[in-house]
Amino acid sequence: MSLLLDNQFKELPHDNSVDTKLFLDAVSHLPAFIDCLGSKVFSLIKSDITGNITKIQGVYVKDPQRYATLQHILEAERDDHAKEWPKVGATLALMWLKRGLRFIQILLQSIADGEKDENNPNLIKVNITKAYEGALKRYHGWLVQKIFTGALLAAPYRSDFFKALSKGEEVKEEECLANVRHFLVNFTATVDAIYDMYTNLNAELDYSV
Ligand code: EIS
Numbered sequence: 001m002s003l004l005l006d007n008q009f010k011e012l013p014h015d016n017s018v019d020t021k022l023f024l025d026a027v028s029h030l031p032a033f034i035d036c037l038g039s040k041v042f043s044l045i046k047s048d049i050t051g052n053i054t055k056i057q058g059v060y061v062k063d064p065q066r067y068a069t070l071q072h073i074l075e076a077e078r079d080d081h082a083k084e085w086p087k088v089g090a091t092l093a094l095m096w097l098k099r100g101l102r103f104i105q106i107l108l109q110s111i112a113d114g115e116k117d118e119n120n121p122n123l124i125k126v127n128i129t130k131a132y133e134g135a136l137k138r139y140h141g142w143l144v145q146k147i148f149t150g151a152l153l154a155a156p157y158r159s160d161f162f163k164a165l166s167k168g169e170e171v172k173e174e175e176c177l178a179n180v181r182h183f184l185v186n187f188t189a190t191v192d193a194i195y196d197m198y199t200n201l202n203a204e205l206d207y208s209v
Contacts, residue, residue: 003167004033005179009186012166018070020060020090023190027097029051030104036164039154044147049100055093070194074201086203096207097182098194100136104189105184107131110182122158139208 009027012023031053059077060067067073067162073090081088086095110127117126132148140148156164162176163169196205 003029003036004165005183008183009190011186012189012193016189016196018058018190018193018197019083020056020067020070020073020200021064024053024060025171026190027101030100034163035055036167037156038160038164039151040158041151045100045151049097052093052097052100056090056097057091059090060151071197071201074203078201078203085138087205089097091203095203098140098191098198100137101187103131105188106134108180108184109188111161112177112184123155124158124161125152125155128152128155139206140209144209145166183189 007026009026010019012018026122030052031046034049054074059073066076068174072092073094074086077091078085085091106126107127107130110130111124115127117123117128129152136148137145141169162171162173165180166176
C-alpha cells in the first residue's frame, strides 16, 4: 500500500474544525512521498513544504491546548501579532502549505477523473499543469514559474507515479485509482475547510514570490 494513501486524513467533525495534531500527523508523510518521485528537482519543493510543517509544529508544541485546532492558531496569532498578521508565523506557513495541498488535491483528482493527453497517455503533464494553474501559478512571479517549467520536465511517468503511490510495488492501475479516490474524500474536505477558514478570517494574501 501507499506511503501517501496509507496515511489518510481524518474525517472532520461537524463544525469542520481541523485538529492541529491530527493534521500535523497526516501532512508529516508528504515530504517522504515527494522523495519517492525520484528527481532532485523536487528537493526545493520538499524543503519548502517541510519548512511550513516545521513552523506550524513549532507553534503547536509551545502550547498544544491553546493551539488545539488550526483556527485556534490563526486567532491566537492575530491577537499576538496584530501588526504583521496574517503575514507571520504559522498563519503564513499554513497559507502556503494549503496551496501545496490544493496542488496535490487537483493533481490526484484530475488523474482519478481520467483526464489524459490522449497522444501521450503515460504522461501526467496535463494533470500537473492543471494543478499548477489552479493552486499556485497566480502566486508565482516569472522566475518561480520558470522553476515550475523545469520541474515539469522531470515529471514522473504516469506508471512511475502510480508506483510511487504504491510504495514501489507494481499495482493494478484500477486498484491504485480506487485508493486515490478514497484518500481524496477526507483530504479534499480538510483542504476545503482550511481555505474556508482563511476566507472567513480574512487571512488570505495574494502577493506573489
Ligand atoms: C513561502 O514560499 C514559504 O513557504 C513560507 C514563507 O517563507 C513565504 C514568504 O513569502 O514564502 O518561494 C516558494 C513559495 N512556495 C513561497 C517556492 C518554492 C518552490 C516552488 C516550485 C514550484 C513548482 C511546483 C510544481 C511542482 C510540480 C511537481 C510535480 C510532481 C508530480 C505530488 C507532488 C507534490 C508536489 C507538491 C507541490 C507543492 C509546491 C508548493 C510550493 C509552495 C510555494 O510556492 S514559512 O515559509 O512561512 O513556513 O516560513
